[in-house]
Amino acid sequence: MLSHAFPPGCALVEPAPAKINLALAVVGQRADGYHLLDSLVTFTAFGDRIGFSPAAEDRFTLSGRFAGTLGGDGNLVLSARNRLRAALAATGQAAPPVHIHLEKNLPVAAGIGGGSADAAAALRGLLAFWRAGLPQATLDALAIGLGADVPMCLASRPLVARGVGEEIVRLAMPALPVVLANPLVGVSTPAVFQALAEKRNPPLDLPRAAGIDWPALIARLRNDLEPPARRLCGEIAAISDSLAASGAGLVRMSGSGATCFGLYASPGEARAAADGLARRHPDWFIVATTTLCEDDGHGRA
Numbered sequence: 602m603l604s605h606a607f608p609p610g611c612a613l614v615e616p617a618p619a620k621i622n623l624a625l626a627v628v629g630q631r632a633d634g635y636h637l638l639d640s641l642v643t644f645t646a647f648g649d650r651i652g653f654s655p656a657a658e659d660r661f662t663l664s665g666r667f668a669g670t671l672g673g674d675g676n677l678v679l680s681a682r683n684r685l686r687a688a689l690a691a692t693g694q695a696a697p698p699v700h701i702h703l704e705k706n707l708p709v710a711a712g713i714g715g716g717s718a719d720a721a722a723a724l725r726g727l728l729a730f731w732r733a734g735l736p737q738a739t740l741d742a743l744a745i746g747l748g749a750d751v752p753m754c755l756a757s758r759p760l761v762a763r764g765v766g767e768e769i770v771r772l773a774m775p776a777l778p779v780v781l782a783n784p785l786v787g788v789s790t791p792a793v794f795q796a797l798a799e800k801r802n803p804p805l806d807l808p809r810a811a812g813i814d815w816p817a818l819i820a821r822l823r824n825d826l827e828p829p830a831r832r833l834c835g836e837i838a839a840i841s842d843s844l845a846a847s848g849a850g851l852v853r854m855s856g857s858g859a860t861c862f863g864l865y866a867s868p869g870e871a872r873a874a875a876d877g878l879a880r881r882h883p884d885w886f887i888v889a890t891t892t893l894c895e896d897d898g899h900g901r902a
């Protein structure tokens with residue numbers, strides 16, 4: 602269903618699901634400064650959306666709660682469009698002018714990969730809109746060139762990400778009821794990595810067997826970026842405490858923060874918790890949603 606926020610005649614809408622790092626280990630650092638990760642990742646039904654329509658010349662428009670926090674220039678959606686168009690031109694494929702509309706529902710610099718999700722959705726959506734195709738290796742190179750989180754967002758389904766984010770192993774995980782909570786204070790990803798004292802931590806201990814009790818497993822894991830992010834952003838403690846007090850079975854920070862997620866026993870409990878939190882903290886971003894399973898992920902990569 603197209604939202605009224607999209608331009609009339611919008612030919613195609615691509616979801617850009619929010620990312621959750623259910624757990625994240627920083628296991629090393631490359632010579633260029635980028636950190637090596639081992640991260641258990643999933644995506645949510647809630648996210649941004651991108652619409653694509655035919656146009657006489659390229660256009661980019663924004664709507665949604667967080668549209669005002671982004672400038673038009675330098676948007677990752679435009680970088681994705683430009684780089685994809687160049688890659689298609691190199692293979693003789695047409696990439697005519699397009700009106701791209703971004704519905705920005707996710708807070709910016711929040712650790713839930715909004716910009717990366719948008720870049721990945723732009724790649725997926727434009728390939729479909731232009732009825733074009735690229736070898737998987739070319740698409741993978743385009744994705745990692747746009748940002749470390751873009752390959753995982755291209756898949757948009759439960760997975761483990763390693764390397765700096767370019768090594769993706771898909772896995773089966775059930776839908777989990779979650780609440781995302783963010784104090785609407787942006788946290789700089791480079792600053793959090795810089796503030797991390799120990800760069801060589803043990804990898805996550807992820808079992809290979811079937812029949813995993815996911816909430817119990819996730820509870821045993823950790824996010825190595827949470828302690829440095831808490832030092833840089835005092836609001837994370839309040840967000841985390843409020844989620845815990847709302848009945849979450851587990852609370853943890855996603856990515857480099859400041860968004861924290863709570864896991865709940867049922868979607869009803871997650872919704873009730875989110876309603877209570879939103880009443881008490883009208884200045885926070887609070888959303889109850891469900892994580893995507895392997896089959897309802899949006900990734901085609």
Ligand SMILES: C[C@@](CO)(OP(=O)(O)O)[C@H](O)COP(=O)(O)OP(=O)(O)OC[C@H]1O[C@@H](n2ccc(N)nc2=O)[C@H](O)[C@@H]1O
Pocket residue numbers: 622625634635636637638640711712713714715717747748749750751764765766790791794855856857858
């Ligand atoms: C921490 C994570 C975990 O999923 O998520 P977010 O908190 O950003 O959502 C990611 O690794 C973020 O990925 P992304 O936000 O795409 O990173 P990029 O734009 O490529 O890099 C931004 C900056 O973060 C640092 N960076 C990023 C990824 C990585 N593996 N090591 C790093 O050190 C570098 O300082 C880099 O200059």
Ligand SMILES: Nc1ncnc2c1ncn2[C@@H]1O[C@H](COP(=O)(O)OP(=O)(O)O)[C@@H](O)[C@H]1O
Pocket residue numbers: 671675676677678708709710711712713714715716717719720788790856857858
């Ligand atoms: N479409 C976009 N959505 C969000 N941020 C964007 C976008 N395009 C560029 N950016 C820039 O990317 C940076 C990281 O934003 P985001 O991806 O939301 O955070 P995070 O990496 O913490 O998940 C921001 O500083 C923002 O200016």
